[in-house]
Amino acid sequence: MRKYDEYVKQMGRVADVYHAVGLMHWDTEIYMPSGGGIFRSRQIGTMTGIAHEMATSTEMGKLLDDVLASDDLSEDERRNAELSKQDYDKQVKLNKEFVEKMASAKSRAFANWTKARSEDNFAIFSDSLEELIKLKRQETEIRGFENEPYDTLLDLYEPGLRTAFLDSTFESAKEQIVPLIQNLTSREQPRKDFLSRKYDKDKQWSFGLEILKSMGYDMSTGRQDISAHPFTISLSPSDVRVTTRIDEHDFLNMTWSCIHEGGHALYEQGLAADQYGLPLGSAASLSIHESQSRLWENHIGRSKVFWEKWFPVLQEKFPDNLIDVTLDEFYKGINTITPNLIRTEADELHYHLHVIVRYEIERACMNGDVEVDALPDLWNTKYKEYLNVDVPSNADGILQDVHWSHGSFGYFPTYSLGSFYAAQFFETAKNSIAGIENQVRDGNYSQLLNWLRTNIHAPGRKYDPEDLCKQVTGEPLNVSYYMDYAKRKFEGVYGS
Numbered sequence: 001m002r003k004y005d006e007y008v009k010q011m012g013r014v015a016d017v018y019h020a021v022g023l024m025h026w027d028t029e030i031y032m033p034s035g036g037g038i039f040r041s042r043q044i045g046t047m048t049g050i051a052h053e054m055a056t057s058t059e060m061g062k063l064l065d066d067v068l069a070s071d072d073l074s075e076d077e078r079r080n081a082e083l084s085k086q087d088y089d090k091q092v093k094l095n096k097e098f099v100e101k102m103a104s105a106k107s108r109a110f111a112n113w114t115k116a117r118s119e120d121n122f123a124i125f126s127d128s129l130e131e132l133i134k135l136k137r138q139e140t141e142i143r144g145f146e147n148e149p150y151d152t153l154l155d156l157y158e159p160g161l162r163t164a165f166l167d168s169t170f171e172s173a174k175e176q177i178v179p180l181i182q183n184l185t186s187r188e189q190p191r192k193d194f195l196s197r198k199y200d201k202d203k204q205w206s207f208g209l210e211i212l213k214s215m216g217y218d219m220s221t222g223r224q225d226i227s228a229h230p231f232t233i234s235l236s237p238s239d240v241r242v243t244t245r246i247d248e249h250d251f252l253n254m255t256w257s258c259i260h261e262g263g264h265a266l267y268e269q270g271l272a273a274d275q276y277g278l279p280l281g282s283a284a285s286l287s288i289h290e291s292q293s294r295l296w297e298n299h300i301g302r303s304k305v306f307w308e309k310w311f312p313v314l315q316e317k318f319p320d321n322l323i324d325v326t327l328d329e330f331y332k333g334i335n336t337i338t339p340n341l342i343r344t345e346a347d348e349l350h351y352h353l354h355v356i357v358r359y360e361i362e363r364a365c366m367n368g369d370v371e372v373d374a375l376p377d378l379w380n381t382k383y384k385e386y387l388n389v390d391v392p393s394n395a396d397g398i399l400q401d402v403h404w405s406h407g408s409f410g411y412f413p414t415y416s417l418g419s420f421y422a423a424q425f426f427e428t429a430k431n432s433i434a435g436i437e438n439q440v441r442d443g444n445y446s447q448l449l450n451w452l453r454t455n456i457h458a459p460g461r462k463y464d465p466e467d468l469c470k471q472v473t474g475e476p477l478n479v480s481y482y483m484d485y486a487k488r489k490f491e492g493v494y495g496s
């Protein structure tokens, strides 16, 4: 047997265990009886431990070295083995004692965060947050870094991403977004009263499913359920599930989550099945994943041509709600720019300011520039400065996101980068697909999906994110594609 084939077999076994854990997570959110939590987290812990042991065993390390020493590897096979070796080295750097210490700190932090948020009391969370920040800084020391510790955390989510790049990208975005928002919010606001009328739950569900299917989401290898927070989970390229939530008085909630999660799911359904368990069969990075959801959500779902097809369908489903609304009013209503406190409810422009606040705070924490007790004030000051909103409570302020209680520092920036990548990818797609606007107007997305499949989905991790971007668009990530799109679009929404 070739060493490479043995490697494929072993990687597949590790993936099997991780996907079984994924199925338990999915079941926890969808079907598990409310009393099942304690044993379920124990089962998830055991299975994750088994997968981790398999992935980091000395046998696996030896096998990877043997594969890399083989002289019969194709280019793709070598790339797989090299990436697996990098992943292996990253995983074995942290010893078991440290991993366990981190895991128990996280579970304490999550419990305290939940309580702190519901009681609107930051003090309940602050000690465990401080502990997590300390452990994360230790982790960066163990892993090593060149310029600053935060770089190491960014790299875990986004290979190659550094603060130097984010500083210039976010500075440029902020300099353009803040005045653009000031300009737009000072104008007359489009009406959006019709969005909070009562939209029947079942009818919303079937409308969302119809859109999802039209995007090319394959129901024979997927399904949709309801959950508190929408998510996508892949159990294999032929079992990729999405969830949504429905609010009868907020029609957009379901719509955006269906299209957004649909974009994530199409990426997973488009990964190469013959690379199951291998780097080339996995997503390139979190930003690239987010670029797929944002491309569908912002550039298709929030566009006028998209609603030329779907608004009449919607009107037919909800005649009473939309009888006094024109397509133009609908389009403008779903694209209003309004200052808000909560990141997950933000419009396309404010969203990035929410992310930039978190980026600056995380970085200050990792550099030891700020004490944990001073964080709520720092948060509120930045919200006033960048978003011009007063934060009325910590529950709706610094305690709003779950990420820090999970120990996820360095994750937030990938959300904004996803939008920036989406704009650049979509610009390239428009230039390579003749008549794409007319296709979207007709509800036909197959050429767009094929383009995404070929250029972005099928390669998996074959290229690092920056190289993928160069490969697809001819240049590295450039925020001006996003800014040009946003200025053009919102000038149209707020213009005459």
Ligand code: ZN
Pocket: 260, 264, 290, 293
């Ligand atoms: Zn997403």
